[in-house]
Amino acid sequence: xxxxxxxxxxxxxxxxxxxxxxxxxxxxxxxxxxxxxxxxxxxxxxxxxxxxxxxxxxxxxxxxxxxxxxxxxxxxxxxxxxxxxxxxxxxxxxxxxxxxxxxxxxxxxxxxxxxxxxxxxxxxxxxxxxxxxxxxxxxxxxxxxxxxxxxxxxxxxxxxxxxxxxxxxxxxxxxxxxxxxxxxxxxxxxxxxxxxxxxxxxxxxxxxxxxxxxxxxxxxxxxxxxxxxxxxxxxxxxxxxxxxxxxxxxxxxxxxxxxxxxxxxxxxxxxxxxx
Numbered sequence: 135x136x137x138x139x140x141x142x143x144x145x146x147x148x149x150x151x152x153x154x155x156x157x158x159x160x161x162x163x164x165x166x167x168x169x170x171x172x173x174x175x176x177x178x179x180x181x182x183x184x185x186x187x188x189x190x191x192x193x194x195x196x197x198x199x200x201x202x203x204x205x206x207x208x209x210x211x212x213x214x215x216x217x218x219x220x221x222x223x224x225x226x227x228x229x230x231x232x233x234x235x236x237x238x239x240x241x242x243x244x245x246x247x248x249x250x251x252x253x254x255x256x257x258x259x260x261x262x263x264x265x266x267x268x269x270x271x272x273x274x275x276x277x278x279x280x281x282x283x284x285x286x287x288x289x290x291x292x293x294x295x296x297x298x299x300x301x302x303x304x305x306x307x308x309x310x311x312x313x314x315x316x317x318x319x320x321x322x323x324x325x326x327x328x329x330x331x332x333x334x335x336x337x338x339x340x341x342x343x344x345x346x347x348x349x350x351x352x353x354x355x356x357x358x359x360x361x362x363x364x365x366x367x368x369x370x371x372x373x374x375x376x377x378x379x380x381x382x383x384x385x386x387x388x389x390x391x392x393x394x395x396x397x398x399x400x401x402x403x404x405x406x407x408x409x
Contacts, residue, residue, distance in 0.1 A: 155265040162269035165202040166276030172199040217262040244403035321394035328401040
């Protein structure tokens with residue numbers, strides 16, 4: 135059943151997000167081509183790229199390239215914001231708004247609905263992030279004279295440097311923090327929406343206020359753990375290292391995920407207040 139729910143959610147978001155990601159990739163290609171043409175034009179005229187902006191002599195190629203860069207940046211911001219906003223709106227409309235009657239009539243547990251929404255949000259966060267990174271790669275590849283084999287060699291060389299410097303463990307630890315932090319951020323949004331739906335009126339305002347309160351609590355807890363790490367370092371005369379922050383960070387993030395998940399489940403399962 136969770137597969138069917140995920141497929142239903144995925145298709146609903148795909149219709150809205152894929153055109154944005156496609157536009158972003160196309161924009162990166164056109165921007166890269168424009169930048170390359172502007173660079174070649176400047177080089178042919180014994181000038182440097184965009185130097186005309188400083189001396190007040192802007193060429194047509196510079197103007198086009200500058201415009202496309204602006205559009206590309208706007209599309210990156212739009213892709214990131216739309217992914218986050220549409221995931222939130224999807225959760226609200228699908229479980230809290232009118233669609234909630236249909237969704238909760240499906241013979242699955244509330245926890246299954248929440249997990250499916252989390253999984254869908256994570257997948258689209260990954261797709262959105264990869265789309266942004268791919269667009270940057272395409273633009274850089276088009277602008278530069280570097281071949282694909284040189285890029286691959288550079289990536290392999292970078293990985294070897296990380297391994298030789300004994301930084302691989304740190305990379306995986308930070309990656310774990312990033313993934314868990316993303317999950318906590320998603321569950322935080324779901325949690326405050328679940329709190330906001332307890333208000334008979336002004337559900338959005340309730341969710342917004344709950345978000346502020348949750349952020350303040352997170353900040354206080356994080357500072358308490360940081361003070362604890364600093365105090366322990368001073369008491370035992372130890373050098374403060376980034377590795378000292380790994381365990382407290384994992385504890386805070388995992389506890390945050392657990393708290394927001396419990397709040398979301400309890401309010402949707404026991405205190406559901408549909409329109």
